[in-house]
Amino acid sequence: xxxxxxxxxxxxxGALAAYIILEDLxxxxxxxxxxxxxxxxxxxxxxxxxxLIKYHETKRVKLDNPFPKxxxxxxxxxxxxxxxxxxxxxxxxxEIFNRKVPGPSTAICISEKKIIYLGCKTRLEVYDFWGDLLxxxxxxxxxxxxxxIAIVGGKLFVANAGGPEIIRYDKQGxxxxxxxxxxxxxxxxxxxxxxxYFDVDIDPEDDLWIANTGLQNIQNYTKSGSLRGYxxxxxxxxxDFTGCCNPAHFTILSDGSFVTCEKGLVRIxxxxxxxxxxxxxxxxxxxxxxxxxxxxASDEHDHIYALDITQKMVRKFxxx
Amino acid sequence: xxxxxxxxxxxxxxxxxxxxxxxxxxxxxGLGGLVLNKAxxxxxxxxxxxxxxxxxxxxxxxxxxxxxxVKCFHAFDLCGYCDLCGGYLKPGAIEMNTAAENQLxxxxxxxxxxxxxxxxxxxxxxxxxxxxxxxxxxxxxxxNGSLHLQINQDLCVNCNQCAIARMCPSDxxxxxxxxxxxxxxxxxxxSKS
Numbered sequence: 001x002x003x004x005x006x007x008x009x010x011x012x013x014g015a016l017a018a019y020i021i022l023e024d025l026x027x028x029x030x031x032x033x034x035x036x037x038x039x040x041x042x043x044x045x046x047x048x049x050x051x052l053i054k055y056h057e058t059k060r061v062k063l064d065n066p067f068p069k070x071x072x073x074x075x076x077x078x079x080x081x082x083x084x085x086x087x088x089x090x091x092x093x094x095e096i097f098n099r100k101v102p103g104p105s106t107a108i109c110i111s112e113k114k115i116i117y118l119g120c121k122t123r124l125e126v127y128d129f130w131g132d133l134l135x136x137x138x139x140x141x142x143x144x145x146x147x148x149i150a151i152v153g154g155k156l157f158v159a160n161a162g163g164p165e166i167i168r169y170d171k172q173g174x175x176x177x178x179x180x181x182x183x184x185x186x187x188x189x190x191x192x193x194x195x196x197y198f199d200v201d202i203d204p205e206d207d208l209w210i211a212n213t214g215l216q217n218i219q220n221y222t223k224s225g226s227l228r229g230y231x232x233x234x235x236x237x238x239x240d241f242t243g244c245c246n247p248a249h250f251t252i253l254s255d256g257s258f259v260t261c262e263k264g265l266v267r268i269x270x271x272x273x274x275x276x277x278x279x280x281x282x283x284x285x286x287x288x289x290x291x292x293x294x295x296x297a298s299d300e301h302d303h304i305y306a307l308d309i310t311q312k313m314v315r316k317f318x319x320x
Numbered sequence: 321x322x323x324x325x326x327x328x329x330x331x332x333x334x335x336x337x338x339x340x341x342x343x344x345x346x347x348x349x350g351l352g353g354l355v356l357n358k359a360x361x362x363x364x365x366x367x368x369x370x371x372x373x374x375x376x377x378x379x380x381x382x383x384x385x386x387x388x389x390v391k392c393f394h395a396f397d398l399c400g401y402c403d404l405c406g407g408y409l410k411p412g413a414i415e416m417n418t419a420a421e422n423q424l425x426x427x428x429x430x431x432x433x434x435x436x437x438x439x440x441x442x443x444x445x446x447x448x449x450x451x452x453x454x455x456x457x458x459x460x461x462x463x464n465g466s467l468h469l470q471i472n473q474d475l476c477v478n479c480n481q482c483a484i485a486r487m488c489p490s491d492x493x494x495x496x497x498x499x500x501x502x503x504x505x506x507x508x509x510x511s512k513s
Contacts, residue, residue: 036377038426038452040461042411189438194400195464214402215438234404236412243404244463264406264462 045236045265046284052238054270054279055304057286059316061093070119070148071307071314073297074110078305078314081105081118086131088116091299091316099131106196107159109149117156119146124158124173137173147198152206155223159200159210164193166200166210166225179225181212189215197248197263197293203256203273211250216241218250218258218275231275236265239277248293253302261306263293268306268317281317282306364495366482370468370505372492375453375460379469382484383451389475390451390484392429392444395506398466401439406462407455408432408442424458426450446472466505473501 067083084103088096107119114129122144126135148159156169168177182190192214199211217232247260256273268281294306304317379390413422429448459467485493
């Protein structure tokens with residue numbers, strides 16, 4: 001073999017080796033990789049018909065406290081529970097007070113008389129509107145997990161995901177009733193709460209509504225714990241609730257419409273009082289990747305306040 | 321002749337006895353050596369931190385074994401036993417049942433068993449699982465994150481440099497002590513499912 005042929009062969013081999021090394025470097029070391037063939041793809045469900053989005057975001061209030069947990073609105077003020085803080089701001093974002101609390105806070109509700117009821121996982125704490133502790137109620141039990149509080153007619157309805165059960169208190173903190181949604185006659189499942197998302201709210205007619213998240217519906221109960229009706233379906237379509245544990249949060253508007261927020265495929269929707277889908281407030285693309293569900297509150301103008309626990313801000317939405 | 325026969329018989333017996341002793345010694349020695357070697361090599365083994373894992377799918381492809389030594393584990397104490405399970409059913413599944421077209425797992429490695437209305441139990445068939453993490457992503461997105469990946473130490477060959485660890489984009493794989501080789505999720509589930 002001539003010298004030239006050997007040189008050519010060596011050059012070809014060298015080029016081949018360089019190509020293999022470079023390819024390995026680019027593909028592996030720089031972590032560039034072909035599309036994941038096993039990807040869990042939700043793109044199809046993240047798309048929302050623009051005609052359905054009838055709200056727009058009008059304000060954002062950044063939060064300084066870490067670990068926001070829950071939000072409630074009352075006459076121009078927003079009360080927020082953080083892991084170990086209790087904060088009240090007005091709707092412009094001006095701070096009224098910010099107090100450290102023992103926590104761990106998991107739910108919040110303001111009464112007509114501006115008394116703040118703070119759910120602290122297994123017990124309730126009562127604060128005045130300046131953040132001073134008024135009372136600490138007896139612990140439910142060590143396995144309790146308070147996820148939501150609603151007040152109507154001088155009674156507190158507390159959702160305990162650890163039960164799961166709804167506990168009715170009087171204003172002095174005495175337990176009057178507990179119910180789990182089961183009905184022996186009709187063999188109803190009762191509340192199915194796979195994770196600590198178990199919301200409760202009151203509609204303008206003073207009716208009690210409870211999110212039965214494991215069954216992906218919202219149920220109407222009498223104040224004594226009897227099921228009256230429900231709406232909601234499991235599924236990935238716009239009008240349905242995805243599983244499990246949805247709707248994670250909801251609030252009710254002045255006309256009785258429901259504003260719901262889901263986990264997993266995070267989206268905020270408005271359903272008419274009948275349960276029919278009315279509009280999207282925000283689509284999945286409006287939230288951070290891997291965002292948790294947003295707790296919701298609404299004001300007398302039906303503006304919606306969403307507590308974005310991932311981006312640590314309050315987001316206000318108004319109808320277009 | 322008789323003496324010779326007896327001698328031969330004795331020699332045979334002695335030979336068998338010696339061989340048995342030698343085989344026994346070899347067996348014990350070999351076993352001891354294996355144990356010592358395993359213990360020494362296994363002072364540390366590779367394991368996935370499920371809280372760092374981003375379900376990128378590389379565990380299925382990068383392991384030197386086929387199928388991968390990475391398997392899906394189930395922390396039952398975290399599971400909601402949901403009918404609409406995000407780890408079992410494809411997004412947009414037509415029906416909530418075991419029909420192949422409704423299953424998310426590409427190898428049908430998750431078994432769905434009815435417990436009582438409306439609860440279902442989900443178990444993993446490790447022989448079918450390829451460690452692709454598709455179910456883990458579904459479970460983390462919609463459920464409680466009870467499905468998660470772990471390196472099955474019964475299968476792992478404990479390479480000096482784990483091929484998956486080298487490629488893991490979130491550095492979720494690291495060496496852990498041999499006597500505590502799993503990082504299973506959940507407060508109570510400390511052993512393999």
